[in-house]
Amino acid sequence: MRINILQHTPNEGPGSILDWAQANGHQTFIYHPYQFGYLPTVDETDLLVILGGPMSPNDDLLWIKQERELIQELLNKDIPMFGACYGAQQIAKTLGYAISKAPAKEVGWGPVYRQSQIIPDIPEELVALHWHEEMFEVPKEAELLFSSDAVKNQGFVMNHRVVGLQFHFEPLADNVREMVVNDFPYIQGSIFNQTADDILETPVPDINRAIMFKILDFITADK
Template identity: 70%
Template sequence: MRINVLQHTPNEGPGSIQDWAHAKGHQMYIYHPYQFGHFPSADETDMLVILGGPMSPNDDLPWIKQERDLIKQLLANNTPIFGACFGAQQIVKTLGYQVTKGPAKEVGWASVYRKSEVIPGLPSQLTALHWHEEMFEIPDGADLLFSSDDLENQGFVLNHHVVGLQFHFEPKEDNVREMVVNDFPYIEGSVLNQTADEILARQVPAENKNVMFQILDYISENQ
């Protein structure tokens, strides 16, 4: 399987998603459209991973619209798609739904709660890394997958092969450090009231990688 990854900022990479691809014997190609403007074609994409970034899907940038053109083709082809944060928002925007400012900025570690059993075996509660202040609508026909204390729409599953999460399960320890040391000014004003040092001091829960693997297994097996 060829997994094409769209990365939107240097400090938010695929993390444990890359571990999953290697464990399964898949090939991963990482694109940086914000810098180079290149995208894979739909024909050469067996799975699409759309990562986070500091931009908004509401920004008037040509590459953001071009990215949604690719997502639209892959949705029509029933290709497995996983989106994290900005990536999830891009899926929702492609489907014609809104992405707006959330009730509060969430930056740091906080619990998320499973709201659907459509993906078997997911824990009822997990601790995830949040790094966002916008939120998405849940598309018609999708299942609400996760909520947090401060935001209801934290994740969705659509047609068994598309998952979007507003937060992050994919970062490993080094990835969290990279996010914090480069984007620490963004932490200010978060409702979670955590400092950069407090975010760094928290170990990444081992179960987050397991859940990331479960989600990717699910969408790849149900295309």
């Protein structure tokens, strides 16, 4: 399987998604469209991963619009997709749903609560890394997957092929350090009231990697 990964800032990489790809013998190709402007084609994509970034789907940038054209083509062909944060928002916007300011800025570690049992063996509560202040409207074609205390729309699943999460399960410890040391000013104003040191000193829950594997297994079943 060829996994095409769209990375949108140097400090938000694929983390445990690479572990899953390697464990399953898949090839990964990482694109940086914000810098180079290139995107994969539909025909060379077996799974698309759309990572987070500081931009908004509402920004009037050509490459952001071209990403949505690719997403629409993949949706038309029922090709699996996983979106994290901005990536989930891009999928929702492609489907015609709004991206708007969230009721609260969430940056740091915080709980999320499972709202659907469609993906087996996911606990009712997990602790994830949040790094956002916008949110998606859950597509009517999809099912609400996760919520947090402050933001209801934290995740969706659609057609057993698409999952979008507003937060992050994919970062490993090195990824968290990279996010914090490069983007620590963004922490200010978060409802979690955590410092950069608080975030760095919180161990990444081991289960998050396992849940990331479950999600990817789910959307690529029979592929």
